[in-house]
Amino acid sequence: MDRLRALEVFVAVVARGGFARAADALDTSPANVTRYVAELEAHLGTRLLHRTSRRVSLTEAGEAYYERARTILDEVAEAEAAATASASGARGRLRINAPLVFGARHLAPLWPRFMALHPEVELDIALTDRIVDLVEEGYDLGIRISRGGSQHYVSRKLATSHNVICASPDYIARHGTPGTPADLARHRCVVYGYAPEPETWTFLGADGAEVRVRVGIRLRTNSGDTARAVALAGEAITWQPDFLIGDDIRAGTLVPLLPGWRLPDIDILALYPSRRHLSAKVRLMVDFLADAFHGPLHRWEAAG
Template sequence: MDRLTEMEAFATVVDQGGFTDAARKMGLSKSAVSKHVSSLEARLGARLLNRTTRRVSPTEIGLAYYDRARRVLDNADEADSLVTAMQSAPSGLLRISVATDFGVNLLSPLLGDFLHRHPDVTVNMVLNNRFVELVSEGFDMAVRIGEVDDSSLRARRLADTARRMIAAPSYFERFGRPRKIDDLSDHKLLHYTSQSNGAVWHLTAPSGEKRQVRTAGWLSVNDGQSLLNAAISGLGIAYLPTFLYADALRAGKVIEALPDLPDDVKGIHAVYPPGRFVQPKVRAFVDFLVDAFAGKGPDRW
């Protein structure tokens, strides 16, 4: 006989307090349930149930076996449920944490397409530039730029971006164009106040030397789009990701300040909590993002 069926028959008899109710619960005959339990006892070589005309109760060995058997049965039910859920259509509330610049400029224009494809999903996208704890703060996933420092999270790379210094042609006409990193000290550098490393740009010289440049200019702001607008208006040099200024660069509104410097490439990742089971809504959105950003790279935005 099937071992799992024997185990289920025994556990159901204990749960229901007798063979008659257990048979009704399992949709079997009373004799079939009794046969499964007897087969289990014979295979184990132990009596698991005390049987009287009035009641059925587990023996000491039977009670210990019941505790472990119930765990096995519960795990089996959970495994079945996972398979069913993984094949079900994505649904429910999807909470996403996204860096502000990326969310406003690249992610929000895509949400309509995703929601039309998956009408049973609702999205709550939270834009911020701080590190969020996904599980404790109730997020299903996040899109992060840079290295994935939390090894407990699962991550899928969506694309790459780079950071470069840009300014308007009118700015360079007025203040001149820097030729090397040391020249930046004579320029108006627009400061992004959300940088974790403070008012410092970390640059790499063509020789590979790592350099630090303190930013001091007419404007400090915690929003990348505002910095881009300031750069376009000629207020100074901004150090921004390529996905943010690519359109302005193609339109000639900005040009690179030091194009010979090595690229500061950063990965863009979708991250979500670990586990063998990924919720359909999370899996669907991550797959959607992978397709949407396929072929994107540091200079392809």
């Protein structure tokens, strides 16, 4: 049995939803497709597909095998592309993990441009604020928002975002303006649940000195959009990156607080597993994102 061909046939059956359609796509006969799948199942000693007269579906073992088989075929395609063509010949599936809000607001508009430039690359985008293990969960690339970079992955900085402490004019009218970071203990604040110390905010003075303060808490959340909504409604003070609230600051619906003090900046990073070869498709995507975020269409600064 040609095991690589059997993988190709099996993946085609699943992707096309049937043996006949897979045979058409592979320019072979349905009998050959059936034979390859049967031989593969016999070799593995397990059934991969449920077959009925109308459709095929994956068994539990088949679901796990299908994902691995697609990855293997993608890597074979990458190896062939690297050996026979330039980076412009990249192809196969590219799995990317990114934060939810940043991914929806600032990455989603970029995907159509990348797809038009590289039609042979299939994008598989997962948005979550949970920190995932790229290797364990099978991602080729991760986008992270971080102050400290990464000890486990190779990283490239795509952009920098400034954190801004702010409140709505209505909140300020009702509760006053904090004059120093210490005043935040007497105010109503939204704290971010994924921060290392949600209740403690760190400020840098004009001389670079660091001040840490415990703030009064009105709401805890792991969602930047939720924090923004509560602040816009006049219920609390929040700090958020300017890629999320830059438009609100410019519009005056949120007002920066504590002039003379600033929050540490955060970097937008592209991460990929250091133990894996940097494939053409990953290299293309990282270069594409770096160029995009240094261009004139992606300026989210709240001021300046």
